[in-house]
Amino acid sequence: MRRAAGSSCRPKRRKAAVSMAMAAALVAYARLGMPAFRRAIQPLSPALRSHWLPLHVGAAALGYGALAVAAAAGLAWLVRGAGRAEAERGMERAVAVGYPLLTLAMLLGMVWAQAAWGRYWGWDLKEVWTLIAWLIYTLYWHVRRRPRWRGRRTAWLSLAGLGAVLFTFLGVSWLAREAGLESLHLF
Numbered sequence: 001m002r003r004a005a006g007s008s009c010r011p012k013r014r015k016a017a018v019s020m021a022m023a024a025a026l027v028a029y030a031r032l033g034m035p036a037f038r039r040a041i042q043p044l045s046p047a048l049r050s051h052w053l054p055l056h057v058g059a060a061a062l063g064y065g066a067l068a069v070a071a072a073a074g075l076a077w078l079v080r081g082a083g084r085a086e087a088e089r090g091m092e093r094a095v096a097v098g099y100p101l102l103t104l105a106m107l108l109g110m111v112w113a114q115a116a117w118g119r120y121w122g123w124d125l126k127e128v129w130t131l132i133a134w135l136i137y138t139l140y141w142h143v144r145r146r147p148r149w150r151g152r153r154t155a156w157l158s159l160a161g162l163g164a165v166l167f168t169f170l171g172v173s174w175l176a177r178e179a180g181l182e183s184l185h186l187f
Contacts, residue, residue: 015072073087106130125175
């Protein structure tokens with residue numbers, strides 16, 4: 001059976017389109033959704049003036065990006081009839097990159113917290129939601145090869161993981177401010 005010319009590029013284009021839409025939504029939120037006073041440059045607090053900041057935030061940003069790609073592949077699996085095997089491989093590869101980076105970001109954050117506040121874990125809202133996201137991807141990693149979990153269930157799990165990541169990244173700060181909760185992660 002021969003494929004039509006250019007048909008092998010379609011899955012990659014779809015993944016790229018979904019990834020670009022996600023990136024555009026985040027940029028639109030940062031540009032339009034945040035109040036101007038939140039976007040203004042302010043001096044860092046003493047705890048944030050640390051060599052741990054770029055390491056922790058860099059690992060988190062790269063991990064979040066890879067996990068967004070995994071969710072895009074999961075969405076492609078759910079939407080598309082053909083090409084699901086490629087979408088599933090893409091999802092697994094992206095989680096294989098994002099999950100260790102998310103783990104590294106958590107560990108670096110814990111070391112930084114110990115250096116800054118004398119404790120590794122403080123049950124801060126951001127810490128708890130990062131743990132929830134990490135547990136979702138831990139579940140994904142453990143069930144991805146089980147026949148009953150392959151495909152649709154792992155695709156939904158990757159989307160749930162991205163939901164937890166987005167809530168961790170955007171929603172926790174909003175929730176803490178709206179509810180008047182204390183958090184070390186309000187910026």
